[in-house]
Amino acid sequence: xxxxxxxxxxxxxxxxxxxxxxxxxxxxxxxxxxxxxxxxxxxxxxxxxxxxxxxxxxxxxxxxxxxxxxxxxxxxxxxxxxxxxxxxxxxxxxxxxxxxxxxxxxxxxxxxxxxxxxxxxxxxxxxxxxxxxxxxxxxxxxxxxxxxxxxxxxxxxxxxxxxxxxxxxxxxxxxxxxxxxxxxxxxxxxxxxxxxxxxxxxxxxxxxxxxxxxxxxxxxxxxxxxxxxxxxxxxxxxxxxxxxxxxxxxxxxxxxxxxxxxxxxxxxxxxxxxxxxxxxxxxxxxxxxxxxxxxxxxxxxxxxxxxxxxxxxxx
Amino acid sequence: xxxxxxxxxxxxxxxxxxxxxxxxxxxxxxxxxxxxxxxxxxxxxxxxxxxxxxxxxxxxxxxxxxxxxxxxxxxxxxxxxxxxxxxxxxxxxxxxxxxxxxxxxxxxxxxxxxxxxxxxxxxxxxxxxxxxxxxxxxxxxxxxxxxxxxxxxxxxxxxxxxxxxxxxxxxxxxxxxxxxxxxxxxxxxxxxxxxxxxxxxxxxxxxxxxxxxxxxxxxxxxxxxxxxxxxxxxxxxxxxxxxxxxxxxxxxxxxxxxxxxxxxxxxxxxxxxxxxxxxxxxxxxxxxxxxxxxxxxxxxxxxxxxxxxxxxxxx
Numbered sequence: 303x304x305x306x307x308x309x310x311x312x313x314x315x316x317x318x319x320x321x322x323x324x325x326x327x328x329x330x331x332x333x334x335x336x337x338x339x340x341x342x343x344x345x346x347x348x349x350x351x352x353x354x355x356x357x358x359x360x361x362x363x364x365x366x367x368x369x370x371x372x373x374x375x376x377x378x379x380x381x382x383x384x385x386x387x388x389x390x391x392x393x394x395x396x397x398x399x400x401x402x403x404x405x406x407x408x409x410x411x412x413x414x415x416x417x418x419x420x421x422x423x424x425x426x427x428x429x430x431x432x433x434x435x436x437x438x439x440x441x442x443x444x445x446x447x448x449x450x451x452x453x454x455x456x457x458x459x460x461x462x463x464x465x466x467x468x469x470x471x472x473x474x475x476x477x478x479x480x481x482x483x484x485x486x487x488x489x490x491x492x493x494x495x496x497x498x499x500x501x502x503x504x505x506x507x508x509x510x511x512x513x514x515x516x517x518x519x520x521x522x523x524x525x526x527x528x529x530x531x532x533x534x535x536x537x538x539x540x541x542x543x544x545x546x547x548x549x550x551x552x553x554x555x556x557x558x559x560x561x562x563x564x565x566x567x568x569x570x571x572x573x574x575x576x577x578x579x580x581x582x583x584x585x586x587x588x589x590x591x592x593x594x595x596x597x598x599x600x601x602x603x604x605x606x607x608x609x610x611x612x613x614x615x616x617x
Numbered sequence: 618x619x620x621x622x623x624x625x626x627x628x629x630x631x632x633x634x635x636x637x638x639x640x641x642x643x644x645x646x647x648x649x650x651x652x653x654x655x656x657x658x659x660x661x662x663x664x665x666x667x668x669x670x671x672x673x674x675x676x677x678x679x680x681x682x683x684x685x686x687x688x689x690x691x692x693x694x695x696x697x698x699x700x701x702x703x704x705x706x707x708x709x710x711x712x713x714x715x716x717x718x719x720x721x722x723x724x725x726x727x728x729x730x731x732x733x734x735x736x737x738x739x740x741x742x743x744x745x746x747x748x749x750x751x752x753x754x755x756x757x758x759x760x761x762x763x764x765x766x767x768x769x770x771x772x773x774x775x776x777x778x779x780x781x782x783x784x785x786x787x788x789x790x791x792x793x794x795x796x797x798x799x800x801x802x803x804x805x806x807x808x809x810x811x812x813x814x815x816x817x818x819x820x821x822x823x824x825x826x827x828x829x830x831x832x833x834x835x836x837x838x839x840x841x842x843x844x845x846x847x848x849x850x851x852x853x854x855x856x857x858x859x860x861x862x863x864x865x866x867x868x869x870x871x872x873x874x875x876x877x878x879x880x881x882x883x884x885x886x887x888x889x890x891x892x893x894x895x896x897x898x899x900x901x902x903x904x905x906x907x908x909x910x911x912x913x914x915x916x917x918x919x920x921x922x923x924x925x926x927x928x929x930x931x932x
Contacts, residue, residue, distance in 0.1 A: 426831040446829055475828055485826035489819045493833035495883065496811050498890025499869045503862055504804045505893030509926035511800035512900045513790055514761055516741040518808035519897070521836040526894035530887045541881045547818055548874040552867060554814045559863040566856045568810065572845045575813025578820030579841035582834070585827045611824035 308332050308469070309462060310370035312361060312395070314384055315339070316347050316354050318428060319400050320375025321437035323470065324352055329439045330469035333368065337361040338434075339380070346434040358384070362391035371462045373423075374399035374407070377535035382410045389414040396459035398423045398466075402486060403540040404450065404479035421463045422450035422479055424486070425472060432532055443471035446587075446613065451476040451604045457596040464617055473587060473613040476604035487543035492551060494525050494533055495544070501526035587613045623647050623784070624777060625685035627676060627710070629699055630654070631662050631669050633743060634715045635690025636752035638785065639667055644754045645784035648683065652676040653749075654695070661749040673699070677706035686777045688738075689714035689722070692850035697725045704729040711774035713738045713781075717801060718854040719765065719794035736778045737765035737794055739801070740787060747847055758786035761902075761928065766791040766919045772911040779932055788902060788928040791919035802858035807866060809840050809848050810859070816841035902928045 313336035335353035347354035447467035561569030628651035650668040662669035762782035876884030
């Protein structure tokens, strides 16, 4: 397939993220079809006119015949068994995923011997909803989609993943698995844990406290409305990186608590937080240009650009 | 003044909250005027057609002559000196405040001998903006406004404060100072501290992390965009209650971190947070009726209703 062609797309798991990829791919003109384990979910998608089946071997055989890009969109606990089926029925297909954590998925891919055709992915979008009913073809519009540039990445599957992400309306951040996982521990998994702790503390104040709660509590606890199983499936596979950033955060909170006790001030956390939020508000996404996929050093150039805030807006 | 009359309103401090009270009171048909320490702020309000002066003795003398309800809307560090002026120039006026914390304001009021005419208040509304430019007459529409029902509260100033809150579009939660301060430590001050810690942790991941940040980080750090001095002025006067809830939160985070380390799970925090957010989403504001201000036990009846999630929608 040439770098400009749009091949077929096969989405495994049509929940919020996978289902939205399927919708967005169809809207962008791809031949796209999918699999969903729950019969209800598959039927809901079919009733909306999408080609989704509950028969994984059949769907994967079709993907193999169509040389489809397989998009793994199941929660982490289901990744290994579904990859075993991919290895059995569609081992030559280009393969990506939209799971939150990249290191453990790459490990599972290697265990099945699928690494040569694999390029990790992670669209940074979502809501606290889940399931087909929550899918939205515009979910990825204007979002960031992390795409792997790990050692050994091949141009053809990489180009297909990048093209799909761009066609879904996202910009692409090139990043290696380990650095991705450290970053999302900070900006996705830690926010989940802090939202849970805040929601629990608010409810600890009873109806009076919840009745007085306004914008800061509402926004700070929004993602605590996510189903607990989903939160665990998102955060726990990144235990190592999350543990480190939790350590850092616990230390910052202990310092604030101790400063309050000692002299009635919050100490450094207020200034540090304000600087952090200001850096977030003023972050600039600059476009990476001039890198030719497959040319000498292309992966390294992309990695360095991603670290400095660069994004791809075109192939 | 009868319980149905709308007397004059004098707002001291025309920043985000005070200025919005002034605008809302004027929109509701009150004679309303104010004071602002900074000449720029006062002039900005005058240019928008509001009667705001930088001369505190003059404004308070006018309040005394008009028997105005004085609304103290300065940051906590300015409360004591402004109250000294109130005691000098308008000691007979009904007095309320819109400062975040109630115990320390009540203490400062008692030091000036103004407690007989004082009823504490706290509208649960705000943005991360500040100053006259951010004021909005609709800021309190649909919001909750905490109004004091502490021992010794008198009917006439209490009724005027409740009427003003209702006329600004809010519902009123009756609450004593200590319980208010414990509650807001949980649902307002803790959210600020966690937002600061999260923003700092995100920025610790550099441009890559901030570039990958999406909704959970954006919402979880929103209030970290508030000016640091304002965050301190809001949170630090409630040091005692905030310290206790910070202790509780640090313990919950340590338990999560230890569970991650021990067996790769987040432990209880996820379920506790989900239950807390669900309780928040399903909280019901029921209307308190049948309490006659001034009748035997009225303050106690209102306190008990407020603890159970009751609100006043009418006088």
